[in-house]
Amino acid sequence: MKISTPDIQVYEEQHIKQLRAIAPECMVLLKKNGDFPLSAPCEIALYGSGARRTIKGGTGSGDVNVRHFVSVEEGLKNAGFVITTEDWLNCYDAAKESVQAGFWKHIQEEARAAGKPAFLVGMGKTPPEPSCHFPLNGAGEVCVYVLARNSGEGADRTDASGDYL
Numbered sequence: 001m002k003i004s005t006p007d008i009q010v011y012e013e014q015h016i017k018q019l020r021a022i023a024p025e026c027m028v029l030l031k032k033n034g035d036f037p038l039s040a041p042c043e044i045a046l047y048g049s050g051a052r053r054t055i056k057g058g059t060g061s062g063d064v065n066v067r068h069f070v071s072v073e074e075g076l077k078n079a080g081f082v083i084t085t086e087d088w089l090n091c092y093d094a095a096k097e098s099v100q101a102g103f104w105k106h107i108q109e110e111a112r113a114a115g116k117p118a119f120l121v122g123m124g125k126t127p128p129e130p131s132c133h134f135p136l137n138g139a140g141e142v143c144v145y146v147l148a149r150n151s152g153e154g155a156d157r158t159d160a161s162g163d164y165l
Helices: 008-026 072-078 086-114 118-122
Strands: 043-047 142-145
Touching: 043 072, 043 086, 086 118
Parallel strands: 043 142
Antiparallel strands: none
């Protein structure tokens, strides 16, 4: 008996269409003085760890495998907004990559010293956020700061420096 598999591309397209139809009902925007939701695209000063590095899932089984997902920055650009803080986002990316490289180097060194595989030593650990002191001096009609911290199996968030503090 031959088992046929559904066409993955059609399946994915159907799910994307369904998600796009229901997504607006699932979103919450904070309101203050009637400023949100924004009535039209404008210039936005966009900051924060989740602007480009938007979290779509957690670690371990909390992650979601997808071909592509839209970050906050990409979604705003797709909607016609102009991001005025590309320099800030680039500086943050460089700082994040530096912290991550140092974190994984430390995990590998710790693993070698203990005679264990690096994946066992690193399991449940996440790199801390970089300590950034870049000026928040972007222009625009609106400022959006996207705070994001990944978590998951064995990697819960804490109120420590480098996490939410």
